[in-house]
Amino acid sequence: MTFIKTTEQDSKYNHLEKMSVSELLSNINNEDKTVPLAVGESLQQIAVLTEQIVEKLKNGGRLFYIGAGTSGRLGVVDASECPPTFGVSYELVIGIIAGGEIAIRKAVEFAEDSKTQGWLDLQAHQISDKDVVIGIAASGTTPYVISAIEKCNENNIITGCIACNKNSPLATVSQFPIEVVVGSEFITGSSRMKAGTAQKLVLNMISTATMVRLGKVKGNKMVDMQLSNKKLVERGQKMLAIELNINQNEATQLLKKYGNVRNSIKNYKK
Structure with a gap:
């Protein structure tokens, strides 16, 4: 051709x-x-x-x-x-x-x-x-x-x-x-x-x-994203608050402890 x-x-x-x-x-x-x-x-x-x-x-x-x-x-x-x-x-x-x-x-x-x-x-x-x-x-x-x-x-x-x-x-x-x-x-x-x-x-x-x-998204959320700036940390906190039905402070503590959204969801205990 x-x-x-x-x-x-x-x-x-x-x-x-x-x-x-x-x-x-x-x-x-x-x-x-x-x-x-x-x-x-x-x-x-x-x-x-x-x-x-x-x-x-x-x-x-x-x-x-x-x-x-x-x-x-x-x-x-x-x-x-x-x-x-x-x-x-x-x-x-x-x-x-x-x-x-x-x-x-x-x-x-x-x-x-x-x-x-x-x-x-x-x-x-x-x-x-x-x-x-x-x-x-x-x-x-x-x-x-x-x-x-x-x-x-x-x-x-x-x-x-x-x-x-x-x-x-x-x-x-x-x-x-x-x-x-x-x-x-x-x-x-x-x-x-x-x-x-x-x-x-x-x-x-x-x-x-x-x-x-490859499983890098949960629902429609970037649960494995790197929390490399304030905007992304706040996005992660919001994801956790909605997903786990918790308040902002609890979400913040989970992120500090587990490093990202996926690990926070996986390890969360009511």
Whole structure:
């Protein structure tokens, strides 16, 4: 099938510099509204990959995201939010970005063009066939990501991807591809916009559904969250007060004694 890079197609809008602020915002918003619908078209692909992830993590594996630029940053963000939200180890979900840590804040020239560094970056984490690797690339053509996924396949590691073009090279080499086709961007080629939003939505879905299936949520509450600031402590106190039908002071003492919401519920005695 022919590969068409829709993420690079010309914007539906022209003469942006002549638009008022209100017009710019309204048009951007209209384009953004199409993104959840595009994600909805890919739910089956997302489900199939997520099932694979859950199974591997239940058996001691890890989840890796690997990408460059905006795509890499989005993977790092999602991975970094799993420990405080769900109380898991920082080694369970790992985000890797082309160019390393500095690339999170500053573009590293030509880092995404390397056909060897992606696999080296994964090897630094002792990657194995227990793990799952998701390549993230809006275009689906990033050499750093594609080559890393190819090496994972050679080493019997389950691979998936999140791309925003249909039939991209990345999707072709991934065992469980997710393709969310959002079309042209408001600013031609600026895939940090709709494509980035789509990737963020998919990452939210994958990590959240995985953690729920791993038992990291009770009812609809983050009972394993890290109590790392005042807001989260207060949230934990409220959870306990409602769950155990106790007052604020009792909830506070339980949290101090047992460290988190789940342990407090488990060890509570009337």
